[in-house]
Amino acid sequence: MSAETTEANCSKTRNPFTGVEADAVSVRVDGLSKKFGDLAVLRNISFDVKPGEIFVIMGPSGSGKSVLLRHIAGLEAPTSGTVAVDGLDPTLEETRDRVRLALVFQEGALFNSLSVYDNLALYPREHRSGNEMAISERVMHALKILSVEKSANQFPSELSGGMKKRVSIARALVMEPQLLLYDEPTSELDPVMGATISEIIATLKNEYSVTSIVVTHDRDLALTISNRVGILMAGKLISLGTPGELRKSQEPRIVDFLNPKIDIEHPRFKQLETPENP
């Protein structure tokens, strides 16, 4: 695959709906640590995401991936270290005025009191981008891309988990973001839909140079479309490199994480530390 060798080459993001151009956005995470009370969730994480890059974050559940994304989205403030989106502090309102950033939440976070259609239309309506006709076109286009256009008039509580996820991705697309953060976008989807999501992420990069940061357990997505992959374990970034480098890695934790062997003779759960077996 060529994706891993393709450098982020375009410097402008083009709005997929209106064609308007803006500068592509970079992300810099520098010495980021986060504690919730006494619990250290992120420990001294540093990495850079170039404009128009697809950056994948993998790691076991509970390793702090969602918390890391929330920092980049400006929803959490670091205990120490800094996060910069396009050079700006993402927790500030001025930054949100400047940079269009969308986060696809792990659980969807759809507005329960609004229909699927209104969930998508809220952003363009509030920011007065276009008349109701233009908005409707954009919303239906995004729903169609994710094959959920038939659910436009349903409410989130009437949707399955995978449909919520797709609506939530569609909602992010309608925002025409410069920076798109995905929290496990393919986790509840069938393999074909998963491949579709990978194609959407790659297309947004190639045609519109949208910067994407994708938290995922989906190895195909990570190894085919990404430019770089970071692996997070227990709040530490233990590896950072291209998919090619990752595949060649000899580090046992990474080998085991990417290709876990099912070993019935020596099951993992029996190797857990116990009082007699520390």
Add this chain to the structure above:
Amino acid sequence: MKQINAVLEGAGSMVMLLLRAGSYAGSLPRQWARFVEQCYLIGYTTLPIVTILSFFIGTVLALEAGYSMEGFGAKEFIGSLVGLSMARELGPMMTSVLLAGRVGSAITAELASMKVYHEVDALTTMNIPPAKILVLPRLAAVLVMMPVLIVFANIVGWFGGSVVARYVSSVGISSESYFAALRHYTKFKDVMNGMAKAEVFGFVVVLVCCNIGLNTRGGPREIGAAVTRAVVTSLILILILDYFVTKLLM
């Protein structure tokens, strides 16, 4: 010490929320639909219970007045007592208590669940300030609907008193003398006085309930705890503010 801190923190965040919501006041015309929806929820759906409650407050006031004034042979003044206490105190107070229980709890439950299920975070990342679309329309709606509820509460309460005055044999005065006394002693100023109180109480109830809802942390269990806290805080604040506002308006 911890409690004092929590109270100060709560008061501080309430003021911050008010300032933030206020800073978007200019967006209100564009939020017409949300404002109307909140007027409906705060005003219209509260009306039946306000009506029932006010009627019975009026009747009890008339009964008690009849009982205590009989000794002075001053039963003709029942109307003045019902009129004044309803307009100046019980109308605003009881309507606000109902507002806290009925509307305030619903506001906190809704906003707390939006917070817990990351809907509020989603709004933030979309650069749509929660104070603007979740808080401002509710604050504006309560300011508009409170006077309506109070006018209703007063009229129904006064009427309730007149029913008792006329038909309960231990009281037994004519509707004419009841309303004559009511009209003579209950001035427009008294009604406005009660209205001002109600505006303050209602506004504070909605602000407190929004603030506690938006500051909910943790999982679904916290939603219930937040609702309880919001209603209790509202009731305490109504009682404390009642003294100070009454004193201020004297």
